[in-house]
Structure formats: structure tokens, C-alpha cells
Amino acid sequence: MTNIFSLEGKNAWITGASHGIGFSIAEAYAKAGASNIIFNSSSEASLQRGLEAYAKAGIKNVHGYVCDVTDEKAVKALVEKIHEEVGPIHILVNNAGIIKRIPMHEMSRGDFQQVIDTDLVAPYICSAAVLPEMMERREGKIINICSMMSELGRETVSAYAAAKGGLKMLTRNICSEYGEYNIQCNGLGPGYIATSQTAPLRERQPDGSRHPFDAFIVSKTPAGRWLNPDELAGPAVFLASKASDAVNGHILYVDGGILAYIGKQPK
Ligand code: NAP
Numbered sequence: 001m002t003n004i005f006s007l008e009g010k011n012a013w014i015t016g017a018s019h020g021i022g023f024s025i026a027e028a029y030a031k032a033g034a035s036n037i038i039f040n041s042s043s044e045a046s047l048q049r050g051l052e053a054y055a056k057a058g059i060k061n062v063h064g065y066v067c068d069v070t071d072e073k074a075v076k077a078l079v080e081k082i083h084e085e086v087g088p089i090h091i092l093v094n095n096a097g098i099i100k101r102i103p104m105h106e107m108s109r110g111d112f113q114q115v116i117d118t119d120l121v122a123p124y125i126c127s128a129a130v131l132p133e134m135m136e137r138r139e140g141k142i143i144n145i146c147s148m149m150s151e152l153g154r155e156t157v158s159a160y161a162a163a164k165g166g167l168k169m170l171t172r173n174i175c176s177e178y179g180e181y182n183i184q185c186n187g188l189g190p191g192y193i194a195t196s197q198t199a200p201l202r203e204r205q206p207d208g209s210r211h212p213f214d215a216f217i218v219s220k221t222p223a224g225r226w227l228n229p230d231e232l233a234g235p236a237v238f239l240a241s242k243a244s245d246a247v248n249g250h251i252l253y254v255d256g257g258i259l260a261y262i263g264k265q266p267k
């Protein structure tokens with residue numbers, strides 16, 4: 001039986017994958033046999049750190065570029081460069097993202113817009129840039145990194161929740177509009193993952209106690225712990241492989257059960 005989870009012969013572009021969740025997904029794709037790993041960073045410094053991290057992890061055939069995913073002209077130029085230097089893009093993971101934790105009534109329009117541009121408009125820009133080749137090839141995988149905030153709200157994350165909620169529906173619409181070209185577009189919805197993005201929520205307090213949010217999330221996760229980026233590997237490979245060719249428009253939550261759980265009763 002052929003390995004339906006293999007990514008052999010596939011080139012995967014993971015946006016914003018110099019570290020964090022994107023790096024873990026890229027590492028998983030390399031281990032699943034991807035021919036080329038392509039990633040972009042927002043700065044030369046981050047790109048270099050990313051290339052060093054891939055080299056240290058023993059991942060070869062890595063191609064890194066500096067590109068602001070919110071810059072449509074730059075993204076289109078990058079896709080052309082990838083075609084010239086690497087080849088076709090079989091898999092796109094829209095991973096790049098930011099969050100600004102500010103009470104909505106205090107949030108500037110500029111801050112709100114920056115989150116929307118990065119977390120919602122950029123996945124549209126990057127997907128639109130790769131869809132033509134996927135349509136011509138009649139094959140492609142687009143995976144959007146959604147969030148618990150694709151389903152739930154909380155204080156101070158209005159822009160992020162609006163963006164990730166929109167990303168859920170963008171995922172479903174790409175599925176609807178391009179499924180006939182054998183293109184599958186699905187979402188991956190991580191729960192609370194220990195990365196630099198959530199580091200502020202896990203910082204020790206001045207008195208050495210745990211951050212209140214840290215204890216809160218542990219109480220809301222059945223496993224009673226934060227998840228690790230490498231726990232996204234299997235679901236991410238599944239959504240990028242032939243194993244998921246009949247899965248489309250689905251948001252696969254990798255949250256340890258948060259969305260199913262009312263939370264542990266305080267002692
Ligand atoms: P992270 O460590 O902050 O990484 C975010 C990545 O996005 C960085 O590599 C950054 O690139 C890149 N990026 C941001 N703006 C960019 C831009 N304009 N152009 C190009 N790259 C840009 O965060 P993470 O936790 O790995 O999050 C990755 C994705 O998962 C995000 O979409 C996030 O919303 C989502 N997510 C995270 C969690 C969690 O608990 N951590 C849970 C659910 C969903 P540079 O390093 O080059 O700046």
C-alpha cells in the first residue's frame with residue numbers, strides 16, 4: 001500500500017516559518033518526504049535565524065526568502081521567484097500571523113487593521129497567488145492556520161478573533177470555489193501552543209507565581225497543559241497529503257479538547 005501520508009515529490013511553502021508553529025510544520029513536512037521546504041520571514045535577521053534553525057535540525061532543501069505577506073506585489077514576485085528557483089508550489093500553509101492584545105475600545109484603527117491585514121488579508125493574497133498554478137495542475141493543498149479564536153472570543157483580542165473567524169470562512173470559500181480543480185483548502189486550529197506568540201501569557205509573575213492566564217488555560221484544557229508546536233505535525237501532514245484528498249473546507253482543531261470542555265472546577 002502506497003504511503004498516503006507521504007509528501008514525496010511535493011514542494012511546500014509555509015509562510016512565516018522561521019520559528020514557532022510554522023517551523024514545526026515545515027520540519028514535519030521534511031520528515032514526511034517533501035522535496036523542498038520554502039519559507040519566508042519578515043526580516044533578513046529572522047530569515048538567517050530560520051535558516052540556521054533548519055540547518056541545525058538537519059533539514060535540507062530549504063529555501064528561505066524575506067517577504068512581507070501583507071504586500072501583494074512582493075508576494076506575487078516571491079511566487080515567481082519560487083517557480084524560477086525551486087519549482088511548483090504543491091502545498092501552501094498560511095501560517096504567518098500576529099496578535100495585538102488591546103481592549104477594543106482602546107485599540108487604534110491602525111493596530112486593528114494590521115492584525116486583519118496579516119491574519120486574514122495575507123492568506124487571501126498568498127492563496128490567490130498560488131491558485132492559478134494549482135488550477136492548471138488540477139491539484140493543490142492550501143492549509144490556513146486558524147485558532148480557538150476562529151470559534152471563541154475573549155477580552156483584548158477583537159481584531160485577532162475577527163481575522164481568525166474570517167479565515168475560517170475564507171477556508172470554506174476557497175474549498176467551495178476551487179474544489180472542482182482537485183484543490184483542498186482546510187484549516188488547522190491549534191489550541192494554546194507554547195511559542196513566542198503566547199510567551200506573554202505564560203510569564204512568571206514578579207512574586208514567582210504563574211501568570212493567571214497560564215493557570216486559566218491549563219484549567220480549560222482536558223490534558224491540563226499547554227500544547228507543543230510539534231504536536232501539530234501529524235494533523236499538518238495529514239492535511240497536506242493524499243490522505244486528506246476527500247477532506248475539504250474542514251477546520252481541524254488540535255486543541256487538546258479545549259472546545260469540548262467547560263473547564264475544570266476551581267478547587
Ligand atoms: P510566532 O512565533 O509569533 O510566529 C509568527 C510568524 O509569523 C513569525 O515567523 C513571523 O515572521 C511571521 N510573520 C508575522 N507577520 C509577518 C509578515 N507581515 N510577513 C511575513 N511573516 C510574518 O507565532 P506562532 O505561535 O508560531 O503562530 C503561528 C501561527 O499560528 C499564527 O497565525 C498564529 O495566529 C497561529 N496560532 C498560534 C497559536 C499559539 O497558541 N501559539 C494558536 C493558534 C493559532 P518573523 O519571525 O520573520 O517576524
Ligand code: GCO
Nearest residue numbers: 099147148149190191192198
Ligand atoms: C490569546 C492567545 C490565543 C492563541 C491562539 C489560540 O491571546 O488568547 O494568543 O489567541 O494565540 O490563537 O488558539
